[in-house]
Structure formats: structure tokens, C-alpha cells
Amino acid sequence: MDAEKRLPFASDYQQGAHPRILERLAAANMEANPGYGTDAHSDHARELIRTACNAPQAEVHFLVGGTQANAVAIDALLAPWQGVVAADSGHVSIHEAGAIEACGHKVIQFPEKDGKLNAADVDAMATSWEQDENHDHMVMPGLVYISQPTEYGTLYSLDELSALRATCDAHSMKLYVDGARLAYALAAPSNNVQLSDLARLADAFYIGGTKCGALLGEAMVFPKPSTCPHFFTLMKRRGALLAKGMVAGIQFETLLDGDLYQQIGTRAVEQAGRIAQAFQTAGCELMHPQETNQVFVALDEKRYAQLSARVEMSFWEQLADGRTVVRLATSWATSDEDVDALAALLGGIVLPGN
Amino acid sequence: MDAEKRLPFASDYQQGAHPRILERLAAANMEANPGYGTDAHSDHARELIRTACNAPQAEVHFLVGGTQANAVAIDALLAPWQGVVAADSGHVSIHEAGAIEACGHKVIQFPEKDGKLNAADVDAMATSWEQDENHDHMVMPGLVYISQPTEYGTLYSLDELSALRATCDAHSMKLYVDGARLAYALAAPSNNVQLSDLARLADAFYIGGTKCGALLGEAMVFPKPSTCPHFFTLMKRRGALLAKGMVAGIQFETLLDGDLYQQIGTRAVEQAGRIAQAFQTAGCELMHPQETNQVFVALDEKRYAQLSARVEMSFWEQLADGRTVVRLATSWATSDEDVDALAALLGGIVLPGN
Amino acid sequence: MDAEKRLPFASDYQQGAHPRILERLAAANMEANPGYGTDAHSDHARELIRTACNAPQAEVHFLVGGTQANAVAIDALLAPWQGVVAADSGHVSIHEAGAIEACGHKVIQFPEKDGKLNAADVDAMATSWEQDENHDHMVMPGLVYISQPTEYGTLYSLDELSALRATCDAHSMKLYVDGARLAYALAAPSNNVQLSDLARLADAFYIGGTKCGALLGEAMVFPKPSTCPHFFTLMKRRGALLAKGMVAGIQFETLLDGDLYQQIGTRAVEQAGRIAQAFQTAGCELMHPQETNQVFVALDEKRYAQLSARVEMSFWEQLADGRTVVRLATSWATSDEDVDALAALLGGIVLPGN
Amino acid sequence: MDAEKRLPFASDYQQGAHPRILERLAAANMEANPGYGTDAHSDHARELIRTACNAPQAEVHFLVGGTQANAVAIDALLAPWQGVVAADSGHVSIHEAGAIEACGHKVIQFPEKDGKLNAADVDAMATSWEQDENHDHMVMPGLVYISQPTEYGTLYSLDELSALRATCDAHSMKLYVDGARLAYALAAPSNNVQLSDLARLADAFYIGGTKCGALLGEAMVFPKPSTCPHFFTLMKRRGALLAKGMVAGIQFETLLDGDLYQQIGTRAVEQAGRIAQAFQTAGCELMHPQETNQVFVALDEKRYAQLSARVEMSFWEQLADGRTVVRLATSWATSDEDVDALAALLGGIVLPGN
Known part of the structure; x- marks a missing residue:
């Protein structure tokens, strides 16, 4: 040492990226690709992701980093009168310099336990909002933000995730999963939530690249098509669109093509x-x-x-x-x-x- | 063919990046660097840029793309009551999906000639604002946006740039230069504006990477220190901060180290x-x-x-x-x-x- | 003199308000009314407006002033990726200190003639946007803003208004009419646009109070119900909700009850x-x-x-x-x-x- | 009964307004006043407020309602990277439909006791932020929001207010006092905080009109001049500027002229x-x-x-x-x-x- x-x-x-990613970037370097994620590598990566998620209709967009992915997608998912429900320890609550608020939305924070939100607590909060006769003067809870794994490295079980989905359904809220470190959740012996479960239960989630072996890049998945119309333009408007979209596309192609x-x-x-x-x-x-x-x-x-x-x-x-x-x-x-x-x-x- | x-x-x-950039990224791949642009490569790139600009006090930040760089920096440079003066053909005027407006600022548009703004026109506009007795009900022109080269590939001469600077000074406006394609300006036979001129005349400008041979990345230069306090946090708040900051740092290190x-x-x-x-x-x-x-x-x-x-x-x-x-x-x-x-x-x- | x-x-x-308004405010002064526009006077005023507009399903909200009314309603009518089309001389273009942009939307400005937009020009612009292969990088024209009478005191004829409506339909745009001085349009000998025409042709318009004899207040009319869901909360979020809503309600009740x-x-x-x-x-x-x-x-x-x-x-x-x-x-x-x-x-x- | x-x-x-206010509005009704708060009544009201606050340099602006006053002033007082510290029960925290967040700022919420924040708790929070090595990724606490009386009708003592001021000074934060119901604080037997104390200790506060006998109106006081440059334009930009400014001016003139x-x-x-x-x-x-x-x-x-x-x-x-x-x-x-x-x-x- x-x-x-x-x-x-x-x-x-x-460190940089898994060596296989650098190889693939180098191999494709002289190709003349169209920009902004319309290239064949990005399309292939999208197809691989749809297959891995068992979500053939899913829309997939590549963003650069986690804070950006969260802010652009959550802003797109929320109506202007709605806010995000998140744990006190949630990345959007404390470690994104107010990126959600910069898009005009409140983060309604909750005490966490091992980094997790509890469906019963969320249900109680949403019920309280619904029953408050002044709730039109208050931010409507519109989306539940969780991260899998959490900021403390812990995992939601399939039961816990299903319970949150049921709570969201009961209160017309969306469910969003921050997968900045999703590779580590998927590989955990204690995990029983697969990509197809996320696609089935979440309105949107992202498959993290930056913290899982890529140089950069997060793959936002909207399992149901038309969840966020004009998301491409919303990305552009927030400065989140890579001109050389193949740089993200090739990396996710590499990560998902096989078992990397x-x-x-x-x-x-x-x-x-x-x-x-x-x-x-x-x-x-x-x-x-x-x-x-x-x-x-x-x-x-x-x-x-x-x-x-x-x-x-x-x-x-x-x-x-x-x-x-x-x-x-x-x-x-x-x-x-x-x-x-x-x-x-x-x-x-x-x-x-x- | x-x-x-x-x-x-x-x-x-x-295409991807100039091969030398890929080589340097590969060479540094296994280094354990700190994140968010605090690594040695980014610091070295900053130092090379300060030297190239003859601006030893300059603050340099690496952003991902042009629309993002423009929006984050212009928002940081403007007060809330101010807007941007730009040509109708300016990238911020038409091809950024309203990114400036998404930060709350108006783009005050002007007819262009060969993609350029004219100091006399800008002066007339600013004077008109100053003399309008209702100007407190109007957006104050706070910053002049130009691009070098322009969106039409044309160049501001040093005289034209100096005249714009004088106009900005006369009306307490800032001068911002979008250098998405700056390499091509610097290399043009007809060009007489050097990096040191930009550093002397502009309040902020960026040295374009994405369109000048990098995978991604734009180097924002504030020639005078403390021009934009807390710019790091502002980048984070807009989702513009790369976790693996060395990915941008290494690329600019490569571009500026020598004459690449x-x-x-x-x-x-x-x-x-x-x-x-x-x-x-x-x-x-x-x-x-x-x-x-x-x-x-x-x-x-x-x-x-x-x-x-x-x-x-x-x-x-x-x-x-x-x-x-x-x-x-x-x-x-x-x-x-x-x-x-x-x-x-x-x-x-x-x-x-x- | x-x-x-x-x-x-x-x-x-x-001056203050038409004397009859002061009388009615004084007469109701000691009533105990519920707040935020839920009082009987406001409800009565809404009913009078629906009748005057021949729009029995219309939703009516009372705001305080014109800039506020424009910003809150236009922001509610637009999607985040859309902008407002307006004349250069439009109030939203120059005399509202960037209130539309402060809500995140671009004002796409057009040369005016006697303060008016021309349907053919708007059509050409919208067509150009649609045909531009890069339009996903551009602000989508989402709403046409006009004022009746215009900022120059001129009037749109029913034919001109109908043509703008047809253009809006052809391009999926909304039509918004700023009626800050609507009383003067309705009373003009040359006018042939009635309240019922506005209700039939516009997606939203407001009946001006402040500049038409009230102390303050503008009545926003959405002829079709559910045009802007949660508009009450959007008003609150923008600080546009009067606690003593009856102050606006009584004034519009007075203005519309009879022919005042x-x-x-x-x-x-x-x-x-x-x-x-x-x-x-x-x-x-x-x-x-x-x-x-x-x-x-x-x-x-x-x-x-x-x-x-x-x-x-x-x-x-x-x-x-x-x-x-x-x-x-x-x-x-x-x-x-x-x-x-x-x-x-x-x-x-x-x-x-x- | x-x-x-x-x-x-x-x-x-x-109810409406204290009868004396209606009388004064009626008496001034036919005067031809300039708009937007530049009238003699508004100026007189400002002078009366300066005198009552023992703050001869204070800048005073009249806004329409409490949520609006809070949002416009707090947004003006904060830098973009800063947030508001407030009690969970604070009006800005829960009953303003996210108006602060709509301006881009986070409300950093704290548990309250009888509706109040405690200087020691605020100090601990600010210290924790300062000592966190990642604080550039977090929203900086920039302003402490309190209300006097609180939302629960309780009062800060002069000692408590002074302690909060000292805490703010220690951490470069501003102190803002929401005085929506200030008349009731000033009249409370248990109160020992006078207007002059507020002017001495707060960076900004407002003297509530709407909930204290006016039809509408809140008088924002910046004890030190130039605290918020261009506040007039910021009001306009947020739709908070009354065209008939004398409507607010006359009311505050009436409230403050004598002991009403x-x-x-x-x-x-x-x-x-x-x-x-x-x-x-x-x-x-x-x-x-x-x-x-x-x-x-x-x-x-x-x-x-x-x-x-x-x-x-x-x-x-x-x-x-x-x-x-x-x-x-x-x-x-x-x-x-x-x-x-x-x-x-x-x-x-x-x-x-x-």
C-alpha cells in the first residue's frame, strides 16, 4: 500500500468507466451519428432496456446525472400545484441544492427509517391532506419519491414497494424511483425487486449509470408511453439534452447488452x-x-x-x-x-x- | 463512396471525440479522483485555460452542454428584474426550447445581420429603456448575449467586440460570449479576437468542447473572480454538475495542453x-x-x-x-x-x- | 380651471371607483362573509357574468390586477414547453416586467399593426414552427394573446377574432383575450364583438375592473369548465387570491347587475x-x-x-x-x-x- | 341571536373594513391620483409608518395580501442558492400553496413549539449546515421566517426576537417577520415588542392590513434602505403592484394616522x-x-x-x-x-x- x-x-x-465501456466508445468513435439521442446506439440501448424491464411500450430517455434526472422528470410528472413526498434523507430533500424547488415544487419531507418511507405514513399524510378543508391552500402531494437502494444502501422489498404503489393509487399519486445505484440493488442477495417489478409498479424510474460504472448517464424509464409528453423538449429546456447522445447511448448499450x-x-x-x-x-x-x-x-x-x-x-x-x-x-x-x-x-x- | x-x-x-481525448480518458480511467470537478485534471485544465486567456484570476467551471451553460451562467449573471439582449438568430433566442425563460428571464430580441448584433442598435435600445418613464414596468436589459462565431459562422471583429463592451459599460450591462464553436473562430484567418481579448472584454464566456472535438463539456470562464458567487451550487441546483467531473476536466486538459x-x-x-x-x-x-x-x-x-x-x-x-x-x-x-x-x-x- | x-x-x-361601487361596498361592510371568493356576492357576480356571456358553464375567478391576471391564467393555460404569441406592443410583451417569463414561458413577439395581430401572420408563424425539423428544440407556440381593445385603443372585429380562432384551432393553440379595458370595447360604436362572442371564441378572457371603474379586480372567465384545473390553488400559489374575496365580488356584482x-x-x-x-x-x-x-x-x-x-x-x-x-x-x-x-x-x- | x-x-x-377606512376611501374617491403607489396618500402612509417604526430611512411598499407579500419579499431577500428557515406551522410552510417554492426556494422546516422557532434550534441547524463538508450541494439557510403573532396567536418576546437576530447575525442570515396580524401583537398585554423593535431587529417585516381592519393591503417595511433594489419592478413582475395604489395608501394612512x-x-x-x-x-x-x-x-x-x-x-x-x-x-x-x-x-x- x-x-x-x-x-x-x-x-x-x-474512477472512470468500466473498461468495456471505454472500448465500445472507442470502437464507435468515428461513426457519424445523428445528435440528441436519435442515433442507433441509443435506440438499441432503449430496446435492451425495454426487454430487461419487460416493458415493450416503455419510453426511455438518457440524462446526464442524478440530480438532473430527478428534477427534469419529477417536474414533468407533477402538475404545478403538486409537490413531492420524500424521506428527510432523500437525495431530493437535502443533497440536490434545491433543484426540485428551482422547478417550482415543494418537497414534503417525512422522517425516514433506514432511509425508507413507510406506506402507512404516506397514506396518513395523503389522507390528512384530503380531509383538510383548507387543502386548496396547500401543496397537493402528487408524487412519492423513493430511491432503490436508498441513500443508506438499504432496500425496499417487493411487498414494501407494492404497498407504496397501492397507497399512490389510493391517493392519485405517482410513484418515482431514483435508481442512481440500481445495479447494487439488483445484485443484492436480499433483493426481491426486479427491473420488471419497477416497470410494473413505478410511473417512472431511472437506471443509474454514473454510479454504476459509466462515465455519466442515467436512463429514465417511463413504463407507460405518453406519461410525460414532450419530454425531449423538457430535457432541452432544462439543459439536459446531450448533443452527442451516442455517448450515453453507447454506455447503456454496453451495460445492458449481456450481463455487465x-x-x-x-x-x-x-x-x-x-x-x-x-x-x-x-x-x-x-x-x-x-x-x-x-x-x-x-x-x-x-x-x-x-x-x-x-x-x-x-x-x-x-x-x-x-x-x-x-x-x-x-x-x-x-x-x-x-x-x-x-x-x-x-x-x-x-x-x-x- | x-x-x-x-x-x-x-x-x-x-463523431465521438478527437482520438487524443479518448486516449487520455483511458489512461486516467483507474485513478481514484474526487468528484464534482475537484480533481487534479480539472484543476490543471483550469490553470491551462487561465494561462491561455491571460487571466490568472479567472474562475473556470465545466458544464456539460451549450444550452445548459448558457442558462446556468446567464441566470447567475442577471438580477431577477433583468433580461438578455440577443439577436433573433441567437441560440438562446430560438434553439434552446426556452431555457432562459425557464429560469425566469426575458430574451429581448433584435434583428441580426449575418448573425451579429450591432453596438449602435444595442445602445439605442438601452437608451430607449433608460429614457422610458415607465421603465420600472419593463424588463431591464442586463446582459448582451453574442456568440463567437455566430450561429451563421460569422465573426465579430475586435473592433465590434470592443464597441459592444463600451456599450455594455455605458449602460451597466454585462457581456456574455457563447463560444460553442470557439475553436473555429480562433482558427479563422479573418479572426482578430483572441482568448485574451475575450477574457478582457467579456464578463463571462465559454470555451466550447462538445462541438470542438470533445465528447461533451463546455468551460465557462469568469475572468474576474467572484463574478458569480456560489456558482458551484447554482450548477448543482440546475442539474449541471458532473459527478465524475474528471470526465470534463481531462478533456479540456487534453484540448488546452499543447495546441490541440x-x-x-x-x-x-x-x-x-x-x-x-x-x-x-x-x-x-x-x-x-x-x-x-x-x-x-x-x-x-x-x-x-x-x-x-x-x-x-x-x-x-x-x-x-x-x-x-x-x-x-x-x-x-x-x-x-x-x-x-x-x-x-x-x-x-x-x-x-x- | x-x-x-x-x-x-x-x-x-x-380616480377611485364608480360611486355606486363604494355604496355597495359600504352597504355590505358588516356582513360576515367567508373568505377567498366563496361568498354569496362573488357567487352572484359569477352568475351575472355567466348570463352576460351566455356561457352557463363558465368558470369565473376574480383576480386583483391585469398583469397578475395575465400571468396566472396564461401560465395555467400553457404546458411547460409552450410559449405565448403576442404583438410587440402587447402588454405581456413589454409592460409587465417579464411576468410571463417569471412563470417560465417565452413571449414570441410579432410586429403589430394598430396594436393588432393578424391571423395570417400567426398562421405563417405556427406553420413555420410545425415544419421546422428542429422544432422540438424550440418553444412551441401554445397560446395567442390579444387585448380587446388593444393597447392602442383599437378593436378586433368579429371577423378578425373569428379568423384568429380558426388559426388557433388549426394549430392547436389557445386564444386568450386581455380585457383590461373591455368596457370601452363593448361600448364602442365600431365594435361588433360581444361578451358572448368572446365566450364562444376564446379559451379564456378577463373582464377588466381596475381600468373600468372598480377599485381593483379582474374577472377571469373560462367559458368551458375544467379548462384550468385547480385554478384556485394556482391563484393562491402566485399570491393572487384575495382573502376578502367579497371586495372583488361586490364590485363585479355592482358592475354587472344592470348596465353599469x-x-x-x-x-x-x-x-x-x-x-x-x-x-x-x-x-x-x-x-x-x-x-x-x-x-x-x-x-x-x-x-x-x-x-x-x-x-x-x-x-x-x-x-x-x-x-x-x-x-x-x-x-x-x-x-x-x-x-x-x-x-x-x-x-x-x-x-x-x- | x-x-x-x-x-x-x-x-x-x-367583514369589510373599519368604517373609518371606508369614509376616507369615499372622501378621496374623485381625486385624480397617479398610479402604482406614487400618490400622495401612499407617500403619507409611508411617512407615518417610518415615524411609527422610528426608522426614518425605511422603504415601505404596499402589497395586496399576505401570501403575496411573503413570496415577493422573501424571493427578493434571498439569493438563488438560499432557502427559508421556518416552523412547520409557519404560513409559508403549509398554507401558501407552495408560493415560496414557486419562486424557486426551499422552505427548510422545523418543529415548532406554540408556533415559534427557537434561536438555539436555528443556531444548531445553521451550524450543522456550515460544518457539513457537502454543504455546497445543499440549500444554504439564508433567511429566518417568523410571524408575530404566530399562526397560533402566540408572541415572541423581545428577548426571543433578539436571540433570533443574534443567531441570524452569527450565520449571515436575514430575519423576516410576517405581521399579517401585527395589530393584535402590538395590542397584547403580554407583548413587549414594539414596531421600533421590529424595525431595529428585522431585515424586513410587514404591517398587516387585510386581517387587521383593511379591505386588503400589507405594508412591507425594509428598515434599511436598498435592502431589496428594484423592489417595485419585482412587485410588478409578480403581479403584486396595484394600479390604483392609493387604495392601499389611503387605508394605511387611515390606520396609522392616529391610533386606529x-x-x-x-x-x-x-x-x-x-x-x-x-x-x-x-x-x-x-x-x-x-x-x-x-x-x-x-x-x-x-x-x-x-x-x-x-x-x-x-x-x-x-x-x-x-x-x-x-x-x-x-x-x-x-x-x-x-x-x-x-x-x-x-x-x-x-x-x-x-
């Missing part, structure tokens, strides 16, 4: 599992169940100082008892060597990598 | 010159002077039919006399073979390529 | 006719036909100086020949004495007032 | 005190201290049914124990007879009215 270079667990977007997206997810989840085990073996408490590629762990002062010097991690929060919560994230690029080195730092024993 | 494949002159963003940006421009302008000459030799009228990488030419019905079958061009407009105006664009990727093939179609004689 | 006090022809909103609105219009148009005649007799040129309550007249330097000292007028523009165009406006409050005094200043002979 | 007519305690905006505003407040607070006492005597629990003109009381099922049939009240919430919380509000128009009648219904003994 290079003393100068800390182990890279700060995020899942530190699954491979990327599986690899990262396994490495995260090894890391979680190493921390637990070392007596450190996990703050949330490690189900996907993120590990949230509480470190005492000494351990925090030791690791900070050698490991790139994300500071998460300070606990009242003096411990520091940090997040470690893995990706396709996480090497066995780096996981082993981390385990060695922790003095623990870890399962062999693959 | 493949009968199935038409000659690719539809735009300057049909100049090379790309020079090559394309020369090829456009050959194309313009071929058309003129064939008796076709150019609608605007060919100064950069775009050729606007009027074709009679027969010629239009002939070329449409063999050449990808952009339809521009229908003239009253029955002719069709089309646009041909060149780039780093324009081959001698394709230019020769076009010249052959036109039956003309062209200068040898290089 | 008081030497200190100039004759009040600056606008049609200089007609009386107010007739009186003002007659006085404007006398003023126009006095100017013409004095050899001054009218810039637009005087059809309603506004007189636009060009004054040479001497005449302008003479009148400015004695008459409140609105400066309109400076002509190249040195003359100044001013606007004089009349209202219910314009007295015979003041018109006579103006005529005396002009040295002309005027028809007796009534 | 008329069996058909219930006692009017639903709100403080059920104080009288109105005192009368209402006394009546609310009698009502609170009657409820307490009848064994009903007050949910918040009755300090101003609002009484929040929990009623058991039987009592609620009895009163609902005879009294107009506002439903507030359902308690888990089956009781219903209602709000009663008083105003200048609340008669002794109505309060006596309510007390009689409650079977209680009340202090004599005055």
Missing part, C-alpha cells in the same frame, strides 16, 4: 460485504444493514483517526456519544487488494475475494 | 473553406461569408435533390425564389476523402487538402 | 370622441383610430409644451420628425368640464357633452 | 380574552396561551356538536383522544353581543365588554 495514496472508498464515482450491469453490481456488493464483515469483526457498529455497496459504520475516536490517515471515506455525521459515522462505498473498480488492505488495517479476518 | 452512407456534413457533433484546440479548429476551417469554394465554383450562392466551419449555401431544386441523396446536410430555410438553404459543417473528423467526394458531386475543382 | 391642477387625462385609473359596466364604457368612449375631435380640429394628427377611451395624438413642440403645462397626459414616444406622441385616456370620472377645458386649450370647437 | 345566522368567529377577515391600528388590535384582543375565559370557565382546554386575537380550544364531541350548529369556527385538528381543536378569531368587528351570545352558549360568566 502506497503510504501517500489512501484506499479509495470515498464514493462509487471515483449485473456483474458490476455483484462485484461491488460482494466487496462491500467483505468490508462490512471486517468492520464488524473489528467491533465496529454498522448504522444500517449492509445490503448493497455502501457501508455506514460508527468509529470511535481512535479508530477514526487511524483510518482517516489511510482510507478515503465520506464523513456522515457525528454521534452524541463521540463516535463518527463514515460511509464507505465500493464499485466495479474496487480491487481485492484494497479491500484486503482495509481489512488488514482493521486487524480483522476477511473472506477471500474473487 | 458507399452508396448507402451519405457524406457526413450535418453537424460538427456527429487550435489544430482542431484549423483543420475544420480549412475543410469548410474547400467546401465553400466547391459550391461557389459550382455556381451556388453562399448566404453568409464562410469564415469558420459552417457553410450556408442556397441550392436550386435540382441541386438540392441531387445532394440530399448523397450528403447529410442541415436544412436551414426555404427561400421565396424556390431555393433551399442548407448548412454544412466540418470538424476535426472531416476527412479529405469526404470533402473530395462532395467536390466531385459538385463537379468542381477544389484545392488539395492537407 | 385651477392653474395648479392639470386636467386629468393621464390614465383611466386615476355599459354606462361606464359609453361615457368614456363619448368623452374620448370629443377629445379626438378637438385635437383633429386643432390640426393634430391621431396616430391610431380613436375607437375606445384612448386618444393617441402627435403634438408638435409648441403644442406639446403648451399642453404639458395644463394637462396630465402620458408620454408615448418621440417621432423622428420631432413631434411627440401622447396618450389621453378617459373613464367614468371624466367630466364635461375637463373635456371642455381641454378643447378650449386647443382652441377648437367640440360637440356638447351629455 | 338569529337561529339562521351563526356567530361569526371563523376568521378575522369576514392600536384601537383595532386592542378591541379584538379584549374580545378574544373574554372568549378564552368563557371557554375555560366552561371547562374547555386552550391549546395555546391566548395572547392575541385567536383562541385555540379543544372541544369534546358533545360541545363541538353544540357549538358547530351555532358558531362559525375554524376546524383545526382532531386529537387522538377524540376532542376537536377549533380556532375562534376576533377583529375590530366583533361585537359585545356576539361574544355574550357565545358565552351564553357556553353557560359561562364573562367579563363585561366595553
